[in-house]
Amino acid sequence: MDQILSFLSETVPKAKTVEQLTRPLLALLERVTGMESTYLTTIDTGQGVQRVEFARNAGGMEIPEGLVVPWEDTLCKRALDENRLYSDDVAECWGDSDAARALGIRTYVSAPIKAQDGRVLGTVCAASSSKVTRAPEVEPILKLLSGLLGYSLERELLVEQLQTANTELTRLALTDSLTGLSNRRAILSELARMFALAQREQKYVLVGVVDLDGFKHINDTHGHQAGDAFLQGVSARLQDSLRASDILGRTGGDEFIVIALGTPSRQQDQSTDMLHAANLLQERLANATIGHYELVTGTAIFSIAAPASALSRCSPIA
Numbered sequence: 001m002d003q004i005l006s007f008l009s010e011t012v013p014k015a016k017t018v019e020q021l022t023r024p025l026l027a028l029l030e031r032v033t034g035m036e037s038t039y040l041t042t043i044d045t046g047q048g049v050q051r052v053e054f055a056r057n058a059g060g061m062e063i064p065e066g067l068v069v070p071w072e073d074t075l076c077k078r079a080l081d082e083n084r085l086y087s088d089d090v091a092e093c094w095g096d097s098d099a100a101r102a103l104g105i106r107t108y109v110s111a112p113i114k115a116q117d118g119r120v121l122g123t124v125c126a127a128s129s130s131k132v133t134r135a136p137e138v139e140p141i142l143k144l145l146s147g148l149l150g151y152s153l154e155r156e157l158l159v160e161q162l163q164t165a166n167t168e169l170t171r172l173a174l175t176d177s178l179t180g181l182s183n184r185r186a187i188l189s190e191l192a193r194m195f196a197l198a199q200r201e202q203k204y205v206l207v208g209v210v211d212l213d214g215f216k217h218i219n220d221t222h223g224h225q226a227g228d229a230f231l232q233g234v235s236a237r238l239q240d241s242l243r244a245s246d247i248l249g250r251t252g253g254d255e256f257i258v259i260a261l262g263t264p265s266r267q268q269d270q271s272t273d274m275l276h277a278a279n280l281l282q283e284r285l286a287n288a289t290i291g292h293y294e295l296v297t298g299t300a301i302f303s304i305a306a307p308a309s310a311l312s313r314c315s316p317i318a
Contacts, residue, residue: 026056035126036061042122107132111146179235182249208258215254241288
């Protein structure tokens with residue numbers, strides 16, 4: 001036991017990630033249990049699956065990393081439900097587990113990895129295709145390892161959640177909440193990037209402004225819910241009319257901005273070429289906004305027709 005504690009005192013402080021902690025602990029578990037395979041799993045109860053994150057296979061049995069199995073079919077769930085740490089006759093105890101039968105597991109030992117609030121995050125396990133007698137130190141070692149891994153796994157999950165939240169906050173800061181398009185801040189950032197790109201590649205930038213004439217009348221006549229639906233409809237049609245490389249944003253109210261990169265033609269001078277490209281983009285944007293829009297309010301569904309007076313202005317910038 002002293003050797004194990006010495007090993008842990010050297011290993012645990014050096015580990016910066018769950019993987020760096022888990023791999024040496026699985027090697028330790030293999031020595032203590034005498035099993036062919038040792039592994040750590042995570043459990044997603046929402047999806048109803050268990051995944052093998054890290055595994056050490058020292059014998060003929062192969063527990064593959066990345067293996068995903070239905071949680072209800074696992075030995076881990078059966079062991080948790082029955083509070084059974086160890087079995088050297090899996091076929092007798094849990095013969096209904098397809099996963100255990102497919103992997104050829106006969107001897108199995110596991111402990112749950114829990115968060116501080118009691119949630120089960122995963123399991124630390126050892127398995128063998130042959131009968132392996134349980135050593136007396138297995139149970140305390142398993143509980144010690146599951147405690148260490150529980151702290152590390154919960155910390156890493158928290159970091160991932162924070163990173164996801166930060167990414168979402170960044171996205172929201174750059175997105176118009178009504179249409180899902182880039183907002184003014186994002187458009188200004190993209191405009192600077194496009195200018196730099198145009199200079200490097202000797203191209204030019206087209207900037208189009210779409211201003212919806214008569215939008216106030218929709219709000220005043222049918223209410224803001226209908227106005228919001230109309231703006232969402234316009235944004236969808238504008239997106240469909242643009243190239244994948246073009247950038248579309250809403251800068252506020254009924255005003256949309258389009259940024260496109262143009263490539264000079266060799267057949268005509270640059271100013272003529274840019275003017276021609278601007279006219280084509282303007283025509284495409286104007287045509288995209290014209291048509292019938294079906295708007296749903298709290299009490300009715302109705303259609304409005306957007307005429308050609310929905311203006312677009314487009315300017316080339318070298």
